[in-house]
Amino acid sequence: MEKFRLSDISKRIREFRLPTTKFKIRSTMIILVLVTMAIFLFGGGLYDIVNSPLSNPGMSSGEIQAYMDAVYDSISLMLFQVIGVGGGFLAYRSTRYAYRPREARMFLLIGVTLLFIGFTGAELLLLMKGA
Numbered sequence: 709m710e711k712f713r714l715s716d717i718s719k720r721i722r723e724f725r726l727p728t729t730k731f732k733i734r735s736t737m738i739i740l741v742l743v744t745m746a747i748f749l750f751g752g753g754l755y756d757i758v759n760s761p762l763s764n765p766g767m768s769s770g771e772i773q774a775y776m777d778a779v780y781d782s783i784s785l786m787l788f789q790v791i792g793v794g795g796g797f798l799a800y801r802s803t804r805y806a807y808r809p810r811e812a813r814m815f816l817l818i819g820v821t822l823l824f825i826g827f828t829g830a831e832l833l834l835l836m837k838g839a
Contacts, residue, residue, distance in 0.1 A: 743793060751786035752778070785833055792826025795819045 748754070756779050767775070799819030805812035 747786055747789045747793065751789060752782035753786070756782055781833065781837065785830055788826045788829035788833065790826075791829070792823050795822025795824070795826055798822060 759775065759778075796819065798815050802812045802815035802819060805815065
């Protein structure tokens with residue numbers, strides 16, 4: 709019976725390679741999916757799905773109208789959140805143009821403006837609902 713030396717085992721471990729795949733997930737795609745899921749959840753998308761008239765067929769027309777108002781409000785809130793996230797991304801992107809100050813200033817100005825529109829729109833929407 710042959711003896712296994714520690715050096716042989718460590719050599720085999722160092723030479724062991726996992727199979728490679730051609731498909732690689734970019735970190736940008738992962739971030740995009742996570743931000744989309746967060747906006748959907750924060751905008752009330754899960755509430756809209758759970759309380760839909762399809763799950764409760766005995767709803768009256770007034771209840772359906774109230775449900776549709778909630779759906780419209782959550783969609784508009786999601787839109788304002790997307791605008792705010794886009795503004796934050798543009799403001800972040802402005803830091804990449806250190807040697808082109810005109811473009812950096814333009815990206816920063818547009819980004820801050822979109823961030824302000826998104827934040828103000830979401831606040832006004834919540835103020836109108838009385839929350």
